Amino acid sequence: SQQGEEDPQALSIQEGENATMNCSYKTSINNLQWYRQNSGRGLVHLILIRSNEREKHSGRLRVTLDTSKKSSSLLITASRAADTASYFCATTTSGTYKYIFGTGTRLKVLA
């Protein structure tokens, strides 16, 4: 069953602004990952953060993880029109091979 929930469900910003989306989950995790999906395409992995990490950066992406609150956030700085996509978080749990995906945030960046 889906255990991740993301908010907001949809976000519309101007090019150059920052975009923040949040993910909450319900059980202890091994790691948390963020993926991007362009319309009608497969998902592309963006970044992975392990349960013992609190923050991670990759280019214009910054991910934070708060295991006490069972939540994560993805920040995209200086957004571009090409960042328009849906963003999903996914969690894995020790002892299983399953990935549980969140409901996703649809980001629209206006040029």
Place this chain on the structure above:
Amino acid sequence: SQTIHQWPATLVQPVGSPLSLECTVEGTSNPNLYWYRQAAGRGLQLLFYSVGIGQISSEVPQNLSASRPQDRQFILSSKKLLLSDSGFYLCAWSVVSDTQYFGPGTRLTVL
């Protein structure tokens, strides 16, 4: 480098007809393989996963089945499609429980 193939890209089938979707992975050995379904504008629902040849774990009871006849081949099947089987089907692979790599997806419409 690793590559994942899915076919067909789109499929329109009548209710009650059979289904066979194929996924193959190149460039890695003994991957974990996954089938997901995504309804329009929604998150991913895990259908099946496999950690080895002939090993299939089913997540959702329904009229779909999966098989893994070879190490890097994963097949999703149905004997009789229902209207509710329409959706976007995604195959993915991973090694351990880190990054997942997704195929391009199959858009299935059942009429």
